[in-house]
Amino acid sequence: MATIASLSGVTVAFGGIVAMNDVSFDVPSTGIMALIGPNGAGKTTAFNVLSGHIRPRSGTVEVFGTAASALGPAGLAGRGLARSWQDGRAFLDMTVLENLVVAVRCPRAESPFWRLARPRRAARLEAGLVRQADEVLETLGLSAFRDHRAGDIGYAEQRLVGIGRLLIRRPRLLLLDEPAAGLDGESIDRVVGIVRDIAAGGLPVVIVEHSLSVVRSLADSCVFMSNGEVVARGTPEDLFRRDELIDMYFGKGWRA
Numbered sequence: 001m002a003t004i005a006s007l008s009g010v011t012v013a014f015g016g017i018v019a020m021n022d023v024s025f026d027v028p029s030t031g032i033m034a035l036i037g038p039n040g041a042g043k044t045t046a047f048n049v050l051s052g053h054i055r056p057r058s059g060t061v062e063v064f065g066t067a068a069s070a071l072g073p074a075g076l077a078g079r080g081l082a083r084s085w086q087d088g089r090a091f092l093d094m095t096v097l098e099n100l101v102v103a104v105r106c107p108r109a110e111s112p113f114w115r116l117a118r119p120r121r122a123a124r125l126e127a128g129l130v131r132q133a134d135e136v137l138e139t140l141g142l143s144a145f146r147d148h149r150a151g152d153i154g155y156a157e158q159r160l161v162g163i164g165r166l167l168i169r170r171p172r173l174l175l176l177d178e179p180a181a182g183l184d185g186e187s188i189d190r191v192v193g194i195v196r197d198i199a200a201g202g203l204p205v206v207i208v209e210h211s212l213s214v215v216r217s218l219a220d221s222c223v224f225m226s227n228g229e230v231v232a233r234g235t236p237e238d239l240f241r242r243d244e245l246i247d248m249y250f251g252k253g254w255r256a
């Protein structure tokens, strides 16, 4: 299996709390991988380690074949790592289209002097970004909301705009933190379908997810963490038929 990122022997501690203890796993270069496990298992910390936002006390993290510690979060983002944050939504006062366009960092175009000096090039650059944004909006089923103020569209659509802001940067690895959290059933199905399409289009995705039904319908593989350690790996089917993992997830006694 080809991998696009890997953690090897990673330990992270916050003061006396060991959030990750000697954690190793590979992120496949295709499909959707889910980090699952009970509260406090270390999933978000693992996410933050992958995106370079937390440096482990020990162990190595490799992303795109390079040590994450050498790149840092901005360097990783520049190489194509995009991550969402819990409740990652949109700038509510901008239109949906503007939300996507401003997500592409383009230092030259942000300079008013450059824009004044090179008006035609600036216009071409902007037209290109708008085209890219329109393509992403189409993928997300948001074209009809293109010119709506993001604050006026539904919560599910706002969450999708958050994903659009990541996609427009044409990432090579997408990390989504609870993409379906807080959504109702119909919206969950919609987001699940879109994330599945994104992965099927060739972009590897890692999700942290609490909902086992979302994990079941999305994940090709899972890493199950508990108490800062990896306790199992496998497909959702493999893991969800193991009673000891389900007990760990919901706490013993859930069946009573």
Ligand SMILES: Nc1ncnc2c1ncn2[C@@H]1O[C@H](COP(=O)(O)OP(=O)(O)OP(=O)(O)O)[C@@H](O)[C@H]1O
Residues within 6 Å of the ligand: 014, 017, 018, 019, 037, 038, 039, 040, 041, 042, 043, 044, 045, 046
């Ligand atoms: N910045 C921090 N400072 C102190 N302790 C932290 C910090 N971040 C995480 N922890 C602790 O590290 C452990 C792992 O937390 P983490 O958020 O990674 O777990 P999680 O599996 O994502 O949990 P949840 O499902 O509840 O979000 C927990 O005990 C948590 O309280």
